[in-house]
Amino acid sequence: MLVLGIETSCDETAIGIVDPDAPTGARLCAHALATQIEAHKPYGGVVPEIAARAHLDRIEDLLTDALKQAGIPLNRIDGFAATCGPGLIGGVMVGAMTGKALAVVQEKPFIAINHLEAHALTVRLSYDVGFPYLLLLMSGGHCQIVLVEGLGCYRQLGTTLDDAVGECFDKSAKILGLGYPGGPLIEQVAALGNPCAFTLPRPLCGDSSRTGCDFSFSGLKTAVRHEIMKRAPDERSPSFISDIAASLQKTIGDILVNRTTKAFDIINNTRIQALVVGGGVAANKALRSRLTELANSRKVPFLAPPPELCTDNGVMIAWAGAERLTLGQTSPFDTRCRPRWPLESLCG
Ligand code: KG4
Ligand code: ZN
Numbered sequence: 388m389l390v391l392g393i394e395t396s397c398d399e400t401a402i403g404i405v406d407p408d409a410p411t412g413a414r415l416c417a418h419a420l421a422t423q424i425e426a427h428k429p430y431g432g433v434v435p436e437i438a439a440r441a442h443l444d445r446i447e448d449l450l451t452d453a454l455k456q457a458g459i460p461l462n463r464i465d466g467f468a469a470t471c472g473p474g475l476i477g478g479v480m481v482g483a484m485t486g487k488a489l490a491v492v493q494e495k496p497f498i499a500i501n502h503l504e505a506h507a508l509t510v511r512l513s514y515d516v517g518f519p520y521l522l523l524l525m526s527g528g529h530c531q532i533v534l535v536e537g538l539g540c541y542r543q544l545g546t547t548l549d550d551a552v553g554e555c556f557d558k559s560a561k562i563l564g565l566g567y568p569g570g571p572l573i574e575q576v577a578a579l580g581n582p583c584a585f586t587l588p589r590p591l592c593g594d595s596s597r598t599g600c601d602f603s604f605s606g607l608k609t610a611v612r613h614e615i616m617k618r619a620p621d622e623r624s625p626s627f628i629s630d631i632a633a634s635l636q637k638t639i640g641d642i643l644v645n646r647t648t649k650a651f652d653i654i655n656n657t658r659i660q661a662l663v664v665g666g667g668v669a670a671n672k673a674l675r676s677r678l679t680e681l682a683n684s685r686k687v688p689f690l691a692p693p694p695e696l697c698t699d700n701g702v703m704i705a706w707a708g709a710e711r712l713t714l715g716q717t718s719p720f721d722t723r724c725r726p727r728w729p730l731e732s733l734c735g
Contacts, residue, residue, distance in 0.1 A: 389416065389459065390466045390712055391489070392705025395442040395482030396474025396502045397527065398423040398433045402446075402453040403702030404464070405512065407709035414512050417456035418695070418702050421445045424568065431561050439477030446485055453701070462493060466717070468708025471499040472725030473528070479724045487720050498708040499718035502699075503730045505707040506665035507535055509692045512706045514661075516690055521659050523647055523678065524730075526666030526699075527553035527568075530602050532650045533730060534657065538710055541730045544650045545600035548591075552639060553668045555604035559611045559635055563628050573632045574671050580629030582637035585614055589638060592645040600649035602642065611635055640677040647678065651685055661688045670694035 388408055394401040404417035423441045427433050454461060469486030472479055483499070490497035507522050518540075522533045530552040534542040550558070553570055560569025565576060587610045590603035614631055615623065647662070662682040668674065675691055682689035696702055711717070 388465045388709065388712070389457070389463055390468055390498075390705045390709040391453065391464045392500065392701045392703070392708050393446070393467075393469040393482040393486045394502070394699055394701045394704045395446070395478040396470045396472070397478065397699055398427055398438050399699040400442045400445045400449055401699065401701035402449045403700060403705040404453055404457045404459075405702060405705040405709050407706070407713055411513060411515055414706075415702055417453040418700060419449045419453040419456060420700055421449060428567050431567050432557070433475065435475045435477055438475055439481060442478045442481040446481060449701075461489070464489075464493065464495060466490075466496045466498055466708055466712045467493070468498040468500050468704050468711075470502045470505070470704055471722055472501065472728035474502055474726065476724060476726045479726070483722075483724050491720065496712060496717035497720060497722075498711050498716070499722040500704050500707045501728050501730065501733055502704075503529060503728075504539075504541075504733060505703040507533065507541065507730070508538070508707050508710055509665055509696050509703040510663045510690050511710070512696070512702065513692055514690050516663070516688075517660050519657060519659050520661045520663045520690075521647070521650060521654065522663045522665060523643065523669070524666050525552045525643070525664065525668035527551060527557065529666065530604070531730070532600055532647060534654055534659075535663070538714065539733045539735055541734060543731050544653055545602060545646055547602040547604060549603050549605040550608065552602070552604055552643070553666070555608050555639065556668065558608045562608070562612050562615055563631060564623075565628070565632070570668055570671060573636060574673065576629050577633040577636040577673065580626070580631070580633030582633040584630035585634035587611070587634055587638040589642050589645065592642060600646040600653065602646055604642075607635070607638060636671070636673055640674050643674060644677055644681050647681055659687055661690045664691045665697060667698040669697040
């Protein structure tokens with residue numbers, strides 16, 4: 388079976404093709420992606436109108452590219468999946484309408500995909516991991532700890548009360564003058580700095596009165612701003628910036644480890660198959676190694692998709708579509724696009 392997936396919810400236009408019946412190493416058939424980073428760079432963040440127009444401009448060429456990579460004609464595709472939310476609505480509509488149009492013309496099923504669910508399931512393309520698993524979903528718009536109990540079965544254990552973790556990387560990078568997108572740039576610069584140079588806050592980490600394992604990142608970004616403002620612009624040397632970046636990355640690692648440890652305690656007797664990460668921030672190697680240590684100490688495998696499948700891509704949408712199509716789950720053509728679409732609302 389071949390499933391094509393379309394991703395247009397933020398600043399990547401992407402089309403992937405997967406074959407869920409192939410062995411794990413051979414499931415990915417096409418991974419076509421056009422990033423819009425250059426178009427948004429001058430604004431230091433994603434501009435929704437620019438994003439929607441760019442998706443429209445690029446989607447046709449990406450379809451040609453994806454089919455070429457897979458070496459198949461369009462009529463070999465058995466199902467068309469597209470992100471229908473959550474995300475920037477103009478972009479989401481471009482991808483969803485394209486997916487529906489292809490499905491109608493080819494007389495094949497359409498599968499509406501929740502972008503967060505796609506991040507949650509991507510790991511199963513590369514590893515044969517069963518349910519349940521503990522998922523740390525960390526992206527530009529979301530930061531959640533979820534017990535993934537099955538396809539469409541998600542129990543949220545914690546979420547952010549303010550900024551998402553990727554947002555914290557992006558906003559801090561802007562304050563540090565590193566540019567956009569912040570996560571990969573902070574990771575690069577942090578490798579040169581001293582992670583113990585600055586003591587930054589770890590909001591909610593000492594709070595045993597709360598029952599969940601929620602996050603809060605907005606104070607961290609403000610603390611970075613305070614450290615920067617203590618020095619005049621000409622005193623902000625590259626080593627000073629690297630030290631702040633390294634301290635920030637370490638602090639984020641401390642917070643993620645603290646909150647995930649609490650999640651392990653909450654699920655207590657549930658025998659999970661793995662600790663899994665997903666979303667763009669999961670591409671960060673330093674954070675992956677911190678979470679690997681935690682998983683080792685809890686005697687469960689740590690599993691992460693390859694970095695290029697952590698950040699937004701079409702393969703993850705195709706994979707989530709394939710998981711649903713395998714169970715005979717398809718979507719009507721009047722499925723609406725949603726700017727907000729919480730993961731837990733999928734639980735039937
Ligand atoms: O999942 P994603 O591509 O898009 C959303 O669904 O939001 O995540 C994008 C986020 C951005 O905030 C970006 O800065 C962050 O992921 N990111 C990283 C890294 N690569 C991407 N954060 C930390 N380290 C990285 N290597
Ligand atoms: Zn994403």
